Amino acid sequence: MIFSVLRASRFRNYFIADIVSGFGVGMSTIGANWYLMDQTGSITSVGLMLSLNVIAGFLVSAFAGTFVDKWNRKSILLWANVVRAAALLLITGAFFGTGFHVEYLYAFAAVNGMGWALYMSASRSLVQELLTEKELIHGNSLIEISLQVGMFMAGGLSGVLYKYIGFEAILLLNAAAFLISSLFLSRISYSALPVEHDETSFFDSFKAGIHYLAERPSLFILGVVSIIPLVTTMVFNVVLPGYVSTSVGGDSIVFGLSDMSYGIGGLLSGFLAAPLARKLSQHGTILLIFLVSVVNLVAIAFNSTVLLLYIGCVIIGLTNSSLRILITTSLMASVSKSYMGRATSVWMGISLLLQTVSATGLGVVIDRFSPGLGFIVMGGLMLVGLIAYYVLNSKSKLPQKQTVEVEA
The missing domain is CATH 1.20.1250.20 (MFS general substrate transporter like domains)
Incomplete structure (x- = not known):
């Protein structure tokens, strides 16, 4: 059974952390699209925001893998969540302080793209460390299930929250999701892969x-x-x-x-x-x-x-x-x-x-x-x-x- 891999607390904690962070990202991404369309009515602006997301991810991907292989993968994920939460809090504060500015959403897109690129490299590498070879297919199946369920929930809840409490509240919830995800990541106990060639540039x-x-x-x-x-x-x-x-x-x-x-x-x-x-x-x-x-x-x-x-x-x-x-x-x-x-x-x-x-x-x-x-x-x-x-x-x-x- 695919759920057998959840018996080990180390992967169970990772799985919950992955669901929580993915749900937060999905909710804020969907909300950002609606928010930008509401404020500008411009499809071009939405397209530019998507492009910035992809470009930021592409630029970070050039060195993210090297960073992941030189340091502890769990620590990278944990601190990446904390940094992303701090960035979202700053963007939310900017919205509250000065009102809507399209540049704030572009900054949000860049943070999203960079965070996703780093997360993909670090999370896949961490899963490889947490599971045995026989467990990998079940672990990846569960990750795919959590992704789809998270998108279902994020899509529905984002629309309701956006309508009644606004996009700023969605950003705050996303920041909270990153911090909660970090709490579960911090509970993962495993024998980390020794860093090789640490002295190399x-x-x-x-x-x-x-x-x-x-x-x-x-x-x-x-x-x-x-x-x-x-x-x-x-x-x-x-x-x-x-x-x-x-x-x-x-x-x-x-x-x-x-x-x-x-x-x-x-x-x-x-x-x-x-x-x-x-x-x-x-x-x-x-x-x-x-x-x-x-x-x-x-x-x-x-x-x-x-x-x-x-x-x-x-x-x-x-x-x-x-x-x-x-x-x-x-x-x-x-x-x-x-x-x-x-x-x-x-x-x-x-x-x-x-x-x-x-x-x-x-x-x-x-x-x-x-x-x-x-x-x-x-x-x-x-x-x-x-x-x-x-x-x-x-x-x-x-x-x-x-x-x-x-x-x-």
Whole structure:
């Protein structure tokens, strides 16, 4: 059972900390979008805020991994939460003191992007330390479940709080969530990985991380394959509003239910990915899910009915989240713990760069043609992932430790 990993207090405390911090981030991010639209009525401003978030994350990802691999991962997460909470309190104070200024939201976006990039590198590396190789797939499944449940709750609560007590209160709650998350992180007791080459300079450590992946091209490509579902999800968020209004003639309710359907699929992946990998092989399951994703996305591109859109969105959530669970588990079982932070930051940097380029280019394509073409682009991305993974697997170039044993 996937919940068996929660028996150990060290992962249980991490899991609760992850839920709390993720819920706070989701609530404030959704609230910020609504707040900026209410105050400015400008889609351009919202787009700029999203771009600042991605750019800030991309810049930090260049050195976040090296930082994570040179210091204690738990301490990094703990203090990153404290610093983010302090930054949010300052931004909230600015809103209370001087009223609305769009620059404050841009500062919020930058803090969000930098914090997320550092959190991804440190948290993945910490999970790798907290769990045994056999437990990794269950741990990643639970993390995916918490992400989807958190987004459900954050979306609903953010709307209510924004309407009745305002965005400033949401920022205060997000700061409180970071501090509560830090309390649970501080309760984690485990044997931390000894820091290697502590005397080396930051730049030398960064070069060592690049060299580590350069000597393992199949591992690097597998990491790139792992970010394809993440980029596809971003494209989905860009395409969906226009698709709902034009291709299926829906309204805001249809849009909301479509987004919720994606979340349902993501939630199901936490329960289905590990059992499916147990019945089939790890490699076979990943190939099958990639194939189902490609077929589903192409079918949605030519769809014109709301019901099939809902079903298709459930499948998108299920396939994307399942691939993240399985491939991330493979990477955690393959990458040396001493280099996990740097490897993750490289892949996250590539992901953020692809998201930035894809969002800009896709907007132009959709304006000239139709939103349905966006799903064709998504299908093409997943097809690239399918081919790349198949080639790696067929040539037996995947890391020897990649096949992860799954417990019942």
